[in-house]
Amino acid sequence: MTTALGRGLIAGAAGTTALNAATYLDMVLRGRPASSTPESTVDRAADLLDVDIPGDDAQRDARRTALGSLLGSAAGVGAGAVLGAVRATGHPRGAAGTLALSWVLAMIAGNGPMTALGVTDPRTWAAKDWAADVVPHLAFAAAATATLRSWPSEA
Secondary structure, X not given: OHHHHHHHHHHHHHHHHHHHHHHHHHHHHHOOOOOOHHHHHHHHHHHHHOOOXXXXXXXXXXXXXXXXXXXXXXXXXXXXXXXXXXXXXXXXXXXXXXXXXXXXXXXXXXXXXXXXXXXXXXXXXXXXXXXXXXXXXXXXXXXXXXXXXXXXXXX
């Protein structure tokens, strides 16, 4: 199981890198700004935990941005760890099943906390919002799946 978790962590890191690259490419192509939901999630969590983010306005903004990015990385690597653990059970079988599971885990890890905290509501998203979210998570799934399946026992 340790090997499976390690491989999952690596797959999650690869998937997170692919997700970030797809997101930034989308921002370049469409000229859209970065999402504010990671910072809003940090704000909401800090409020719920009754924690102040220290510093002057500029420092707090920088810390909120950094914390939002770190939370996203942790979500991706965590989703990879879960994927590695599930794959160690022998399920799902094949690339398609792993791809689907990777995508579902990435969507839940990425959007679940923000939805639970009331930062976003996917039921209200427009098609362009879904595209900006689904495509990078598919990039995560493809990279995580390819990484996991690159080990002989995962082929």
